[in-house]
Each structure stands twice: as structure tokens, then as C-alpha cells.
Amino acid sequence: MSQLFTSVRIGRLTLPNRLVMAPMTRSRADDAGVPSDLAATYYAQRASAGLIISEGVYPVAMGKGYVRTPGIESDHVAAWTRVTEAVHARGGRIFMQLMHCGRISHPSLLPGSAPPVAPSAIKPAGQTWTGAGMQEFVTPRALTVAEIAGIVEDYRQATRRALAAGFDGVELHAASGYLPEQFLSSGSNQRDDEYGGSAANRSRFILEVLAAMAAEAGSDRVGIKISPEMGFNDIVDAAPEETYTYLVDQLRNLKLAYLHVALFGAKTDYHALLRPRFNGAYLIGGGLDQAGAEALITDGRADATVFGTAFLANPDLPERFRQGAPLNAPDKATFYTPGEQGYTDYPALNTAEAA
Numbered sequence: 182m183s184q185l186f187t188s189v190r191i192g193r194l195t196l197p198n199r200l201v202m203a204p205m206t207r208s209r210a211d212d213a214g215v216p217s218d219l220a221a222t223y224y225a226q227r228a229s230a231g232l233i234i235s236e237g238v239y240p241v242a243m244g245k246g247y248v249r250t251p252g253i254e255s256d257h258v259a260a261w262t263r264v265t266e267a268v269h270a271r272g273g274r275i276f277m278q279l280m281h282c283g284r285i286s287h288p289s290l291l292p293g294s295a296p297p298v299a300p301s302a303i304k305p306a307g308q309t310w311t312g313a314g315m316q317e318f319v320t321p322r323a324l325t326v327a328e329i330a331g332i333v334e335d336y337r338q339a340t341r342r343a344l345a346a347g348f349d350g351v352e353l354h355a356a357s358g359y360l361p362e363q364f365l366s367s368g369s370n371q372r373d374d375e376y377g378g379s380a381a382n383r384s385r386f387i388l389e390v391l392a393a394m395a396a397e398a399g400s401d402r403v404g405i406k407i408s409p410e411m412g413f414n415d416i417v418d419a420a421p422e423e424t425y426t427y428l429v430d431q432l433r434n435l436k437l438a439y440l441h442v443a444l445f446g447a448k449t450d451y452h453a454l455l456r457p458r459f460n461g462a463y464l465i466g467g468g469l470d471q472a473g474a475e476a477l478i479t480d481g482r483a484d485a486t487v488f489g490t491a492f493l494a495n496p497d498l499p500e501r502f503r504q505g506a507p508l509n510a511p512d513k514a515t516f517y518t519p520g521e522q523g524y525t526d527y528p529a530l531n532t533a534e535a536a
């Protein structure tokens with residue numbers, strides 16, 4: 182029998198299968214960060230996932246980094262409640278991913294057209310998509326220690342609101358070069374206070390945020406996503422093995438529900454390095470296919486496997502895997518465009534189901 186369809190415990194939840202839907206930004210909220218009713222349809226269509234991880238959601242307005250991304254401030258709770266109710270009505274489970282973009286943003290997306298905030302005033306190389314097309318990243322403003330404490334508190338409040346909206350848990354987005362990884366990485370963090378310098382100091386922000394999230398939700402409803410050596414968004418660390426070893430050793434004390442590791446082109450085998458050090462469920466994502474996922478579970482290298490684009494294009498991915506059915510191809514042109522096209526119109530095997 183396929184091991185992908187065995188149940189697995191992740192924190193407080195028992196997942197009916199080991200196929201997790203990856204967090205994916207879809208840029209279909211309104212300009213105030215409110216998810217649309219289409220989001221409820223989109224996620225409910227994918228409720229057969231063992232667990233859905235939502236798109237990245239900003240915990241506070243200064244954390245927004247892309248047009249039409251959603252938030253979880255007070256004004257957003259009602260709309261998210263419709264999403265979680267729709268997923269639960271279809272028998273699914275959903276975590277919210279909290280994503281503070283830090284310097285990977287643009288004044289045109291931020292309150293008062295303020296510059297983005299970051300551990301240090303270091304401009305990332307590259308451009309970002311704004312309402313007015315592609316624009317250069319700007320030099321961010323370095324956070325004060327008091328402001329850092331405020332952002333930790335923002336994550337706590339966001340966690341409280343996510344739970345109020347009916348989410349089964351929360352994931353900290355500490356991957357892909359956003360604020361938590363900006364603190365963690367020596368290239369973007371040149372602070373000389375307790376948040377910069379050593380691996381311990383650079384890990385401090387992530388550990389404080391996770392502790393705040395766990396204080397609200399219980400540690401068994403909190404996960405973290407990391408992507409060592411991915412390099413996305415101009416993130417670089419001088420000694421990533423040492424940094425991630427330190428971080429994951431510290432995570433043990435928090436007794437989190439899971440560690441979600443997405444690897445893209447890393448030279449080090451971080452799964453071999455990190456999994457033995459972690460004490461919760463270990464999730465692997467990034468470029469998997471069914472056979473690869475099956476092998477990871479069979480060999481005991483992961484507790485669950487995470488699929489992004491395959492879930493985006495196949496609302497009934499678990500059933501397709503079960504049947505060995507062909508997969509719909511993802512359409513990149515509609516990953517981030519408004520509306521139903523490329524969002525809620527990918528057909529299920531039984532297309533009546535998808536409607």
C-alpha cells in the first residue's frame with residue numbers, strides 16, 4: 182500500500198494522508214488585504230489535502246510585500262472565517278502562514294508610503310512587482326530594539342486572530358528571504374546588538390516570534406518553514422550549516438508541531454543534518470513528484486510531503502495520486518492574476534465536484 186495515504190499525527194491534528202498543500206501567494210485579495218469569497222472556494226476545493234498551509238498572510242500592514250496579498254488584521258478576520266468554515270465543511274484542515282516581508286517590499290505597498298523595515302539598512306538587489314509595474318527594491322530602515330519587540334507582539338496578535346478565524350494552527354514563514362530569514366542571515370543582518378552577530382543572536386528574532394505564537398496557540402499548533410541556501414530575494418549567509426544547526430537545536434525546546442524544509446539547489450544535505458535534531462513532525466517540500474514523496478515516507482526521511490504547484494493545478498491531487506491519474510499542468514501566467522481563471526477553475530477528475 183502507498184505510505185502517502187497512511188495517517189500521521191502533526192501536533193494536535195491527525196492528518197488522513199501525508200500530502201500537504203504548500204503555502205502559495207495567489208494575489209487575489211483586495212487592496213485592503215481582505216481575501217475574497219473565491220479564496221473560500223479555492224481552499225475548499227483542496228480540502229482533501231492532509232493539511233493545507235495558506236498563502237503567506239501579513240501579520241501587520243508593514244509586513245505586506247506584494248500587491249493584492251491578504252492580511253490578518255482585525256478587518257480581515259470575518260473573511261478568513263468564511264475560508265476556514267468552507268475547508269472544515271469539506272473535512273479539511275488549514276494552517277495560516279504568517280509572512281512578514283521586511284525589506285522585500287516597496288513604499289507603494291506600505292502605510293504612509295514608508296520605507297520597508299529590516300534588521301539592517303541593506304538594500305536587496307533586484308526588483309519587485311508593485312501596482313505600477315516592476316520597481317527597484319529600496320534601502321530599508323533598520324528596526325530599533327523596541328520596534329523588534331513590537332513586531333514579535335504583532336505576530337502574537339496575528340496568531341490570536343488566525344485562531345479566532347478558525348485556523349487549526351499557524352506557520353511562521355522563515356524561508357525565501359523574508360523578515361525572519363533577513364534576521365537569520367549574515368548578509369542582511371549586520372546589527373551589533375543582541376539581534377546580530379553570532380548565530381545565537383541572529384536566531385533570536387525567529388525564536389522570540391515562535392515563542393509568542395506558541396504562547397497564543399500552544400506549541401503543538403505552530404510550525405515553521407525554512408529554506409536553507411535557497412538564495413531567493415538576495416538572501417545569503419556566510420555559514421548556513423552552522424546557522425541552521427543552531428536554530429534547529431533551539432527549536433527543540435519549543436516542541437513545535439512541525440519543521441517544514443523546502444530545499445532548492447542547496448549543496449548541503451540539510452534533511453540529513455536537521456531531521457535528527459528536530460523533535461516534531463518533519464515536512465519536506467520543493468520539487469517533489471509522487472514517486473519521490475513516496476520514497477521519502479517509505480524510507481522514514483519525512484513524516485509528510487509538501488506539494489505546491491501540483492496542488493495549485495490539481496484540487497483533487499490526493500485522489501489523482503491514488504488512481505495514478507494524469508495531472509493538470511499549472512499555468513504560470515495566472516499564478517498571481519486576479520479572478521477565477523487559474524484559481525478556482527482547474528478541473529477535478531469529476532468536474533462536477535470542482536464546480
Ligand SMILES: Cc1cc2nc3c(=O)[nH]c(=O)nc-3n(C[C@H](O)[C@H](O)[C@H](O)COP(=O)(O)O)c2cc1C
Pocket residue numbers: 203204205206207236237278280354356357406443466467468469487488489490491516
Ligand atoms: C505561485 C506560488 C506562490 C508561492 N507563495 C509562497 C508563499 O506565500 N509562502 C511560501 O512559503 N512559499 C511560497 N511558494 C513556494 C511554495 O510553498 C513551494 O515551496 C514551492 O512551490 C516548491 O514546491 P513545488 O515544487 O511542489 O511547487 C510559492 C510558490 C508558488 C508556485
